[in-house]
Amino acid sequence: MSLPSTSTADAKNEQANMVYNFDWSSTSLGPIDLWEPAIKTAMAHPYG
Numbered sequence: 213m214s215l216p217s218t219s220t221a222d223a224k225n226e227q228a229n230m231v232y233n234f235d236w237s238s239t240s241l242g243p244i245d246l247w248e249p250a251i252k253t254a255m256a257h258p259y260g
Contacts, residue, residue, distance in 0.1 A: 231255050 237243040241251065 228256070 232244070236247075241247060244252070247255075
């Protein structure tokens with residue numbers, strides 16, 4: 213059995229998947245397809 217990876221890259225990929233797979237249409241932001249480019253960029257790089 214192996215331990216789960218805790219690398220920074222893996223954590224960022226997991227967070228990106230969570231953002232991408234979340235049902236944003238149920239929020240005031242609406243579906244990702246309708247987001248302004250600045251919002252997409254901010255969500256893609258939350259730590260700058």
